[in-house]
Amino acid sequence: MDEILFAGRSTDICLRLPEPIDRATLHQLVTTAQGRLVAAGLRPGGAAALRLPPSLAYVVNLLATWRAGAQAILLDHRLTDHEVDRALVRLTPQVVVAPIRSGSGALRIFVDVTEGVTPYADSPAVSGHAVIQLSSGSTGPSKVIGRTAADLVAEVRRYTQIDGVALPGERIILLPSMVHVLGLVGGLLYGLHAGVELVPPQRLSGDAVLAAIAADATPATVLGVPFHIGLLASTRPAGPLPQLRRMTTGGELVPAAVARAFTDRYGVPLGNMYGMTEVGVIGTDLHxxxxxxxxxxxxxxxxxxxxxxxxxxxxxxxxxxxxPTRWADGWLHTRDAGTVDPDTGLVTVRGRLDSQVSVGGMKVDLTEVETTVAELPGVAAAVVVWDDAITAYVQPDGPLSEETLDKLLAERLAGYKRPRVLRLLDQLPRTTTGKLVRSTDALRSAATS
Incomplete structure (x- = not known):
């Protein structure tokens, strides 16, 4: 993938953190990191697990892994040790890259990390994919997603054909995590290939995003998720922002009122992008x-x-x-409800058909959460639903308090996955055939009776 990621002049700025990183510097950092990974046991055909927050260290070790001919396993740094351990046991990387020092606040988008490389397993990668990403529910058999180098290259080239993406010499104000597909391909890989400067704001705040836009005269596109739209829609700019060309959002559907609030405030297009971890970008409406x-x-x-x-x-x-209910005969079954206009080919997404919900732009599979709750000691049965927030209805098997339950879940699930509401019931409602009832109305009624 070198021809995709390391094209362009060596003096071109590719990252601004806020210090500028040019291509020559990035290439040197990647070469040094590759040496560390190989010294720790990484071999062609093996895998490196990256448990790093968004950082220069993450970018460098990702590219170094690929240059070493190995697979990169991307682990969200917000996952608990329990979740990470389960992933490592299944995916058997040769090395694990994780922070040994991190010097930044919780609201930083890119953090200052000193990483360490630890040998893990002396075995080849579990597949021939270039990258492994864990969708929500990754402990299940169909939740570990692999993409080949050819697939990633094809998607990067696909971006170059989309009307409205940032162009060479412009900037992307990068808000989503590069562990996930929008930030990884739509931000990092496309930016490196196209000669678009990637600029993560100093902090996750509306004022910081506006400051990043205003810091240079070159055109800027903000890339984010609906949460970030609300952040900007509620922030009043101090003056004109002629550099701002558009904002592009991925993730869940954007409410019409939020879209109007953004476009009314900034007077630029709010573009929409629809994609999945499995295939990357599927469709766009960037204007x-x-x-x-x-x-x-x-x-x-x-x-x-x-x-x-x-x-x-x-x-x-x-x-x-x-x-086979997710992929068969060359077709990915998205489990999104939607329609395709037979005349124009335009696709309208109506929402999820399955148990996935979005929390702050992060996909959460309620089945994974429910399985985790049901497996806890002291739990006889559990149902997890979305009721304005992730809500768990739990039937204890003996003494159990909500405080104990919450503490156990904090050890097993990342914060964005944990139920915000816990309700303990003597008996969960069931159908006449003994199946747990999943109707939110019935569950609320049982909890209050």
């Missing part, structure tokens, strides 16, 4: 002219089957046991 619909990205075919959106995907993206 905001088709809202809430999107046009399929170049080379992507979308069809509607029984009210569900299917996306062309030649090979199963899942590592290990594959789920």
């Amino acid at each position: 905001g002219s088709h809202r809430p619909s999107i046009a399929p990205a170049p080379g992507i075919e979308v069809r509607e089957s029984g009210g569900e959106l299917w996306v062309s995907c030649p090979a199963s993206p899942y590592v290990g046991l594959s789920d």
